[in-house]
Amino acid sequence: MTVTVATLGFPRIGARRELKFALERHWSGQDDTAALHATAATLRGTAWACQRDLGADHIPAGDFSLYDHVLDTSVMLGAVPARYAHPGGPVDLSTYFAMARGATAEVGAGPDGAACCAGAGHTAQEMTKWFDTNYHYMVPELTADTMLALSSTRILDDYREARAQGIAARPVLLGPVTWALLAKGHGVDPLDHLDAAVAIYADVLAQLAALGADWVQIDEPGLVLDLTDAQRDAFTRSYARLAGAGPKLMLATYFGAIGDNLDCALALPVAGLHIDLVRAPEQLESVLAAARPDLLLSLGIIDGRNVWRADLERLLDRLEPVAATRDLILAPSCSLLHTPVDLALETALDPEIAQWLAFAVQKIAELDVLKRALNHGRAAVGDALAASTAAAAARAASPRIHDAAVAARLAAVTPDQARRTSDFAIRQPLQAARLNLPAFPTTTIGSFPQTPGVRHARAQFMRGEIDAAAYEGFLRTETAETVHWQESIGLDVLVHGEFERNDMVQYFGERLSGFAFTRSAWVQSYGSRCVRPPILYGDVARPAPMTVDWWAYAQGLTERPMKGMLTGPVTILNWSFVRDDQPRAVSCRQIALAIRDEVIDLEAAGAKLIQIDEAALREGLPLRRRDWAAYLDWAVESFRLSASGVRDETQIHTHMCYSEFNDILPAIGAMDADVISIETARSQMELLEGFADYRYPNDIGPGVYDIHAPRVPAADEMVALLRLALAHLPAGQIWVNPDCGLKTRKWPEVRPALIALVAAARTLRAAA
Template identity: 45%
Template sequence: MQIQTATLGYPRIGKNREVKKALEAFWSGNLESESLLQTVRKVEESNWKSQLEAGIDHIGIGDTTLYDHVLDWTFRFGLIPERFQQLSGLERYFTMARGKEGIPALEMTKWFDTNYHYLVPEIAEQTLPSDFSDFLERVSRAQKILGKRAIPIVLGPCTLLRLSKLSLNIQQAISKLIPLYINLLTELKNLGVEEVQIHEPALVLGDTNSCKSHFKTVYQSLSLVEIPLHLVTYFDDLGETYPWVMELPVSAISLDFTRGRNLELIKTYGFPANKRLGAGIIDARNIWQIRSEKVIPILQEIVETLHGTSIHIQPSASLQFVPYDAKREKRLPSPLRNVLSFAEQKLQEVVFLARTIIGENTKIEQEIIETSWNKFEEFNPANQSVEERLKTLKTDDFQRSLSYGLRLDSQISLPLFPTTTIGSFPQTSEVRQLRMRYKRGELSQSEYETAIDVQIAESIKLQEELGLDVLVHGEFERTDMVEFFGQQLSGFAFTENGWVQSYGSRYVRPPIIYGDVVRTAPMTVREFKVAQSLTEKPVKGMLTAPVTILNWSYPRIDISRSEQAFQIALALRDEVADLEAAGAKVIQVDEPALREGLPLKVERWNEYLSWAVDAFRLATAIAQPQTQIHTHMCYCEFGDIIKDIERLDADVISIENSRSNNQTLREITEGGYSHQVGNGVYDIHSPVVPTTEQILQQLRTGIANLPVKQIWVNPDCGLKTRRWSEVIPALKNMVEATKVLREEANVTVK
């Protein structure tokens, strides 16, 4: 048996967010394209060297991206929709990602059950010639630095098809892709590459058995190139597909042993003696150090079950889902910092486990791990009051006092097609500087709040001038919709350098839930009261819902996710009560990550949806009937869980709908959704300002799908990433389109 180490991808943003800074400078016209590309090259070469220095034997390379790796492969294979074909180079690439005047971007949605967003490929009959030159250049550079350790990462053809919108049948699409992949593999073989990682996470989806013949056709064709293929799966187990996946003509197969039941499948069906196993034993999606007393026995069981099969010990997936280095977090308490494991620490864990399995003496390292966990547990005792509160919950705590139909008449009176925004307004450099100066101690709390109040006042004045019906305070005090709340709740910790990519140049620092969650004081009431005092129109209280806070954080691993969601819900429940007492007639509790957390296999959905929906209801059910509860969801598919979304019992849901070409709206309609819907009428992730006519067309589509009284009018997401020069005309056009629609409906605006 041969035991070696491997990686499946690495963080690609730069330790100091170099790629983000270069991208945004390029988009603003302050950086040349070659400088942008040079920045990306420096980051990826630094990544390769980190893995080399850690002692990794087989280093996955080629996953660095300017925006999104799925877009990269769409681009390389020439799968360019007709509306982009008149463009070229980076202009074409970034227009596919972000759109431009008259050319809508590709749709964006979540990458499996993660908070990473990818651009949805559109595969049609008419395509352009493939061009792998950038990828081949990257592989050649990696070979000079890493030698034979460099293993190219390629997005698998079946996963690419599964993630795409097809305007031709699946057999035609397969016939189109196979020659392209054969050409790519042939080019890699000519470079002297000895193995290629083919990433096929679609294999873990619950319905992949129906694609069995497609996978067999594809991989039989690719095997003719005679270059060893390493088939990589992650995020769950193979389930029913396991027996036939083992028969595919590949040299190695990677399985995720941190999620699902892959070990059980190996025990039941065996593992091919002529293939190598990639054992994904280090969780690539959490930031906790391994518990050696738990992980080592599992790894030993895998080794014993395989009876001499070669094994690569590796993370369960790409490390793009974790930050670079926990050692940089100097402000975290040492008992917590010492049990954190970011990308560099996970490399060390991979090597440590490999050494342990081959019999090298790692006793001292194991003792250090155990001691770190013991000190952390002493540092982090349970909160008895939270546990007691959870135990005493009653059925009534999860339901509004009146049903939706009965409470509507008691809620605020608004004109037909009420207009609003999702919550946030542009985070200008002035606003960011305010927060930074306050954080550095250059502004007192009073000075900071006064400056924030000026921003709030200007935004309220602007919204009134534009003619919006339900206003927001703008969220100028918030860096991030999850971070803001976590910073005010006990049980959360925050990093200084813990950035991960959400999409493009949008990076987030997920909070770390390390202890019981408790709200110690109101979190949003002051800013709400300031905003509401400035207008007679209703201002929304703005909260982030419990499951989104959970799914966009790194959760604890010692208690269930459901218990953590309920703890957060109790904190938010108290905030809802305080906002209501402060005069809030409308409270928005955003839950965009509800769908994201859905298990990849349908048989596990009910359990998740049961507690996830209950967590939202626990947070909001305390509201009186006259208080209108809103929620917001975006960039995911709703159709298959629409009844569960309705069970949230929000009075209004606002949705992303512009990039999905009204698919989300149709799913809601076909699902028989009976509550009010804010039809996202324009794409806020594009700098393009929509015209009044474009918004009017979107609204008319809404009327064709929903009863008039159910329809609200809003952008498809928050506006924090946009500039005021884009936001003001877009909202003006949105209001003008709404006026036209009201006139057509013969309704007088109040």
């Protein structure tokens, strides 16, 4: 029997975020299309060569994207919404980026004299989370008038490019059924377009076969979801056609167990099946028992979503009996898109912690060790196995992992600590009297633009080129200017701008015990947006206040209320690389107690409003409905534990972004935040239908400004959105705010947008 190694996908951004910077140069007009494509080609070639040199036998072509692989699939199929006025034929780069970011046109000078845009162009497609990850994808849009046609040959071009570089690549496509399951139909069931999509896939597969491809990887993570009979039938119907199109198909599932869809999956006429044995190790036995003998199995045995080094001896104990009976492919559980590129770049990371880690490069090397051990015996890789075993033992025994004081505090938590003293109906009038805000109160979500000047000053401080006093003076100036500007345009509730914060999770993790941090471990969140998730390796506590001084400084600059700004425990957990040696619920409760301490200190300092962002609560929801209740119980309890130590008159806000909430509204209601702000601009307030049907009792800030796109909406556009909101909610329940924080935007966009936001609120007040 033979064992080989495959990678399902590799990080796109480059080891030093080369793609991010190339995209931003292109969008700003500094680089032309040729320069962007040249950078992309270099990144692809480097990734292919890296994977080959590490021992991968099946290397993906087509996993690279300039923005998002789901968007790439929509473009390949010609699913371009009518508002982009695409005439048919190949989709050009400007249309592609318009679908991702919106399109805009300059209309004059903004308040600061810079050119700005307002009202012109077209909104971007909706964006939401890719399954239960922090990666965002562009939601396909389908109507009865959508006419699908092959409109991009990128997958063919990438395969040719790989072959020209001597890489015997395996093309990878997002599967047609999963693409349809992720799509939003406007007056149509997306599956109504499936047959047309499958015809295009069949054409593409035939062209790949003609180019020499003998295998094609088709990703169908939709098979790990709860599916209806009609959806299972869609898989059966689609693959009956695709199986004869040319190359052999490796059907890739990931992010969970196939479960009750196993019979459907194993009946599909495909040549190979990939299963995730990290998220669902228990499914191996059922797959082995039912799979036909000639089905090539790809086993996802290295974690493609986390950074912990594998215990290779333990994996071999499980794999050796399987490898003795059939050919196997070993692979990461999913695409390595979700991991940093190379641990070797982390020269300043604590060596004890570094020995416990593996990034994308190291994970492929681990797979190669397993392959050689299974093909040639453990003795062939004895040194590598010994190093793996020693690292696992060192991590388990490290005194840095467990803190007895944290465990004792958690054990002493009572149910009353996770409940506000009074119900919202009692709290609301007390808060209204204390804050004295107008109808449709205006605020922002928290952050303001992190300009090149802010980033440069931070880099100077990190390099030791300026001292702490100079850096703090710079930050105070930025904060003061932002506070005074918010006052000048008439915002009702202010924020300090968060210029001292590098990231909404990293900033807090750096001030909590149990976290480690990297310099180059970037992963893609969406487009050019990259994040460096903290590494949560041990028990969590708060040694000292984290935000109180900056809040007090900002509040001292104004008579208007200043929100305290915190990241919630569930979001800190879900946006970190989390330890895998204890339940996630335990780690989350530890973080919740640390945030609770900060909330109490902010209130004691005089904060009347405290926002605890839980942007990632929906993201962490298990993919199978049967597992929801357990997750939501501890996630909601963690938020409440962080928020419930304050008096009735202190107003607790939370923020959630870019997720579908309607199916978890009871849990959102159970969080009992006084005000929740949510993304609704791209969806045209559609999310509020669910809140209205549920009769959500607390206040809501439906976003009226899509901050993930460069276009600036005019005041009348925001007024129209607020009037849509009023169709679902009473006026007294509505706050007015952007969709999300403004960190990634530029001041020439932010200034006119927030001026328009204030004007929209005033228009609604005047009409009330």
